[in-house]
Amino acid sequence: MSKFVGQSVKRKEDLRLLTGTGKFVADLRMENMLEAAFLRSTYGHARIKGIETDAAKSLEGVYAVITSNDIEGEIKPLKQFDSHCILPPNLIEEIDPVINYNFEDVLAKRKVTYAGQPVAVVVAKNRYIAEDALALLKVEYEPLEALVNPFEAEKGDAPIIQEHMESNIQSHFLVQVGDVDKAIEEADYVLKKRLRTPRLSSNPMETRGVLANYDAVTGKFRVWSSTQLPYEVRSTIASLLEIPEESIHVTAPEVGGGFGPKGGVHPEEILIPYLSRMLGRPVRWIEDRIEHLAAARQSRDQIHDVEVSYKKDGTITGIKDDFIVDSGAVNYFALTCAYNTAYHLRGMYKIPSYQSKCRVILTNKTPNVPFRGAGRPEATFVMDRVIDMIARNLAMDPVDVMKKNMIQAEEMPYDQGILVKDGAQLIYDSGNYPDALDKVLEATNYKGFRKKQQQLKEAGKYVGIGISSFIEGTGSGPFESALVKIDLTGHVTAHLGSSPQGQGHETVFSQICADDLGVTPDQVTVVVGDTGVLPIGAGTYASRSAVNAGSAIHEASQKLQRKVLEIAGMLLDNEVEMLNIENGTIYAHDNPEMKLTFVDIANAARPSKSSKLPEGMEPGLQVLHYFVPPTVTFASSIHVAQVEVDKETGFVDIQDYSVVHDCGTVINPMIVEGQVQGGIAQGIGSALYEEVVHDKNGQVLTGSYMDYLIPTSMEVPTVKMVHQEYPSTRNPMGIKGVGEGGAISPPAAIANAVVDALTPLSIEITKVPVSPGYLRELIKEAERV
Amino acid sequence: MNKRIVALTINGVDVQRKVASRMLLTDFIRDELKLTGTNVGCEHGVCGACTILLNGESVRSCLMLAVQADGYEIETVESLQNDNGTLNTLQQSFKDCHGLQCGFCTPGFLMTVTSFLKENEDPTEEEIREAISGNLCRCTGYANIVKSVQRTVQSQRTSKSLTEPVCHTDHKQNETVQIS
Ligand code: FES
Ligand code: FES
Numbered sequence: 001m002s003k004f005v006g007q008s009v010k011r012k013e014d015l016r017l018l019t020g021t022g023k024f025v026a027d028l029r030m031e032n033m034l035e036a037a038f039l040r041s042t043y044g045h046a047r048i049k050g051i052e053t054d055a056a057k058s059l060e061g062v063y064a065v066i067t068s069n070d071i072e073g074e075i076k077p078l079k080q081f082d083s084h085c086i087l088p089p090n091l092i093e094e095i096d097p098v099i100n101y102n103f104e105d106v107l108a109k110r111k112v113t114y115a116g117q118p119v120a121v122v123v124a125k126n127r128y129i130a131e132d133a134l135a136l137l138k139v140e141y142e143p144l145e146a147l148v149n150p151f152e153a154e155k156g157d158a159p160i161i162q163e164h165m166e167s168n169i170q171s172h173f174l175v176q177v178g179d180v181d182k183a184i185e186e187a188d189y190v191l192k193k194r195l196r197t198p199r200l201s202s203n204p205m206e207t208r209g210v211l212a213n214y215d216a217v218t219g220k221f222r223v224w225s226s227t228q229l230p231y232e233v234r235s236t237i238a239s240l241l242e243i244p245e246e247s248i249h250v251t252a253p254e255v256g257g258g259f260g261p262k263g264g265v266h267p268e269e270i271l272i273p274y275l276s277r278m279l280g281r282p283v284r285w286i287e288d289r290i291e292h293l294a295a296a297r298q299s300r301d302q303i304h305d306v307e308v309s310y311k312k313d314g315t316i317t318g319i320k321d322d323f324i325v326d327s328g329a330v331n332y333f334a335l336t337c338a339y340n341t342a343y344h345l346r347g348m349y350k351i352p353s354y355q356s357k358c359r360v361i362l363t364n365k366t367p368n369v370p371f372r373g374a375g376r377p378e379a380t381f382v383m384d385r386v387i388d389m390i391a392r393n394l395a396m397d398p399v400d401v402m403k404k405n406m407i408q409a410e411e412m413p414y415d416q417g418i419l420v421k422d423g424a425q426l427i428y429d430s431g432n433y434p435d436a437l438d439k440v441l442e443a444t445n446y447k448g449f450r451k452k453q454q455q456l457k458e459a460g461k462y463v464g465i466g467i468s469s470f471i472e473g474t475g476s477g478p479f480e481s482a483l484v485k486i487d488l489t490g491h492v493t494a495h496l497g498s499s500p501q502g503q504g505h506e507t508v509f510s511q512i513c514a515d516d517l518g519v520t521p522d523q524v525t526v527v528v529g530d531t532g533v534l535p536i537g538a539g540t541y542a543s544r545s546a547v548n549a550g551s552a553i554h555e556a557s558q559k560l561q562r563k564v565l566e567i568a569g570m571l572l573d574n575e576v577e578m579l580n581i582e583n584g585t586i587y588a589h590d591n592p593e594m595k596l597t598f599v600d601i602a603n604a605a606r607p608s609k610s611s612k613l614p615e616g617m618e619p620g621l622q623v624l625h626y627f628v629p630p631t632v633t634f635a636s637s638i639h640v641a642q643v644e645v646d647k648e649t650g651f652v653d654i655q656d657y658s659v660v661h662d663c664g665t666v667i668n669p670m671i672v673e674g675q676v677q678g679g680i681a682q683g684i685g686s687a688l689y690e691e692v693v694h695d696k697n698g699q700v701l702t703g704s705y706m707d708y709l710i711p712t713s714m715e716v717p718t719v720k721m722v723h724q725e726y727p728s729t730r731n732p733m734g735i736k737g738v739g740e741g742g743a744i745s746p747p748a749a750i751a752n753a754v755v756d757a758l759t760p761l762s763i764e765i766t767k768v769p770v771s772p773g774y775l776r777e778l779i780k781e782a783e784r785v
Numbered sequence: 786m787n788k789r790i791v792a793l794t795i796n797g798v799d800v801q802r803k804v805a806s807r808m809l810l811t812d813f814i815r816d817e818l819k820l821t822g823t824n825v826g827c828e829h830g831v832c833g834a835c836t837i838l839l840n841g842e843s844v845r846s847c848l849m850l851a852v853q854a855d856g857y858e859i860e861t862v863e864s865l866q867n868d869n870g871t872l873n874t875l876q877q878s879f880k881d882c883h884g885l886q887c888g889f890c891t892p893g894f895l896m897t898v899t900s901f902l903k904e905n906e907d908p909t910e911e912e913i914r915e916a917i918s919g920n921l922c923r924c925t926g927y928a929n930i931v932k933s934v935q936r937t938v939q940s941q942r943t944s945k946s947l948t949e950p951v952c953h954t955d956h957k958q959n960e961t962v963q964i965s
Contacts, residue, residue, distance in 0.1 A: 008883075010880055010881065010883075011880070011883070013888070014879070014880040014885060014888070015872070015880070017885055017887075017888025017891055018862075018865075018872060018876040018879055018880060018885070018888070018891060018895070019822070019862065019863065019865070019866055019872070019876070020820070020821070020822015020823070020861065020862035020863045020892050021822065021863075022888055023821070024821075024824070024889065026815075026821075026824075026825065027815075027821035029816075128805070128807065128808075203923055204887070204889070204923055205824075205826045205832060205834060205887070205889040205890045205921060205922065205923050205924075206824070206826070206887065206889040207826075254887070254888065254889075255887065256824070256887045256888070256889025256890075257886075257887045257889060257923050257924055259923070288828055289826065289827040289828060289829065289832075290829075501887055502885075502886030502887030502888065502924045503886065504886070670883045671883065673883075674883050674886060674924075674925060674926075674929060677925065677926035677928045677929070678886060678923075678924045678925050678926040679926075680926055681923075681925075681926030681927065682923070682926075704827075704829055704831075705827055705829060705831035705832065705921075706829075706831070710832075710921050710923065712917075712918045712919075712920075712921060712927075713913075713914040713915075713917045713918050713920075713927040713930070713931065714914055714915065714918045716926050716927050716928070717928075718928040718931065719926070719928065742926075
């Protein structure tokens, strides 16, 4: 019976964030705290001949200047995050992957491989002095050829970035189903295109930051990091410094946005604890925005060469995709984004023959990691540009091409014939895509728009409409943990292994727990983001928290409820089935006057000689549950953008944006809608504005907010949303993830709308962002023809 | 190090400190005065996270030195609550309309809007969007921030707390529930 699940319960987090009392890492200070600043590579690729540190060391207020020489043998290098990378044997057999070992020293040793890489660190009385000292450091570099184009980097004679490797191809795989070559041979038409998605910087408004304090008496580290994964930070510090996990306590305090790149562990999160131990004082480092734009890990950056076979009626019979991921100097996440792209590409469509061949290539750029969508926006851009191109080639409406190929409701659950990354068969569990399409076309008034479009075009207004759809495997494993307990005052506390960066965990998980235990959300305290309270946890990434942490807290709460009822049954001398919990009191239907509270139950369950427990029951009122999902569960969505293009300037104005989405059982509609709207804003950024640009030497040209453009309130419309609710069949509450979805479709939907707006002028968008410069070039080219 | 005396009023309290002339006003507020509600998002004047009021007008504290604020009156997010500790109308509207997610940008938005609504008591949506266009938010996609401002205006106009929800798109489950 749900009372709170499904309601727009207001957030518990808000009070402290609205009054400026919430504490982000940069708000934490400790007595005797020192501050660190990093010297970063100014070259994309260069040998380090020497570093002159004397002047910096002798500056008053400087406590340490550290280069790779000083930590030789003391800190192991960062390598791929195995917890996200290990492939199951059946998948290995199916896709025949090669993944070469690659790594990064926490401070560059002998050579630098990307601009922004940490080369030295200064610890000083405060940040001002630390930065003065940075200016006194002199590094002698010998520039090497920088590889910024992955097609150059993969050539046999290219300089090798990770010198122990034989080439810059770090990994590759091949996945296929059906017979794509035959499909191409037999096709009425074949479309051949190269499509690309840009390199992006995630830009949470709070940059990264770490504070560490080593206590020499206990030999323990206390670490606060602006991370999505406190447990991963703990295990990585432990393995790189070769100390037990037990001696490290990591807290993610308020975290001001994450979106992916704050998952995984960066070199600074290892060095700051190390420096605290070395100096015997607390040390803090707060990334500045300029560092973030160069050195915080980046994402996307794929190039696809697709061949698509299709019939005269718009039926797509095969897709052959040969794509590369430009991984930057290190690939930390093996096939995570790449295989996501491969298994999501066909989306809502039944395309019987499919082949996806991928190479992950190292270049002299910042390492590429998952960012909201993680390989799916790339796949969706390819698929939905293809649908649009086919429609134009056949003079059909894109909606008709979508319908021709779409999986029907009665075909669900639908098996796509390949495997998910966790080794499970790729089967969409629930949803109704044709209904979704009808709903969103109605919301955007597609027919009305088409009618009016012709007139507007005749009047010289370039208006267009574009569609994009996706499915998203959400809630990936391996697991999530929840501990729910009732204390002697009757208060409920829940600990979760997954922590938020704005998603409202304290609120939504208290709703679930409240329903299960028969209390209100404000009677439940949710404590997250702290490795001190639960032995193990996974974290927040891959639209997984609602699914995994939600299921974990649900199961734990239900078990605890059962225990409470069994104890109450004994105390009331009644059958458990006769009992009810309401507002924290327990009573029997046939005797409602006799009431017990959680305080009574907690006292009865207290371990002691006089505890009153049913025979054989463990004392204590706490339940720990690990939820292990069978595989991912499929959320889905369709986006429609209406735009007007200024043909003279190339500016694109979004006039309407409508969305239908299905994330299964909704815990808190207000929060779900906020996630969708926020994701779309980021998607609009990558559709029209955002791109990290490197010059031929590997220098970052988009190093400040003057050049890296984040959408503002003027560029992001209020999105119209329509909801579907097809519960997941893969977890007890029917939840599907929603965090990433919004960011997946905007590039394709907006690009399609821009093409539509300029028709009959025939432009072909093959990449995003559709910046004014790029669009003007396309227009000029089309006009010349 | 070149040091100077800075004397100013912050959130109604007079303070005087000797600080390095190069100290940024943001750092002065956060590190010297320990008011950490004002956040730093870019330190180059674009994101607006560090917005404060200087003699009632919104400014970016990362673009000023502490010494330049000598003699001024400053208000930060810590000044907004009602005297009895409850949220003021603007803050409450942000909560009611889910105008924040991670909350890092929020103090900047609150200060920008506080000064904007003094100038324009009855803004259109377009005017609101324009007024907050100098503040970046990476989480919300702005829609609920705009709604929060609209709700504040509506609230102030009727000058009593509202019951009808104006915050969310129509959704069958959209009754909001107050739990704290
Ligand atoms: S921190 Fe001042 S504008 Fe960004
Ligand atoms: S709420 Fe996170 S940046 Fe605005």
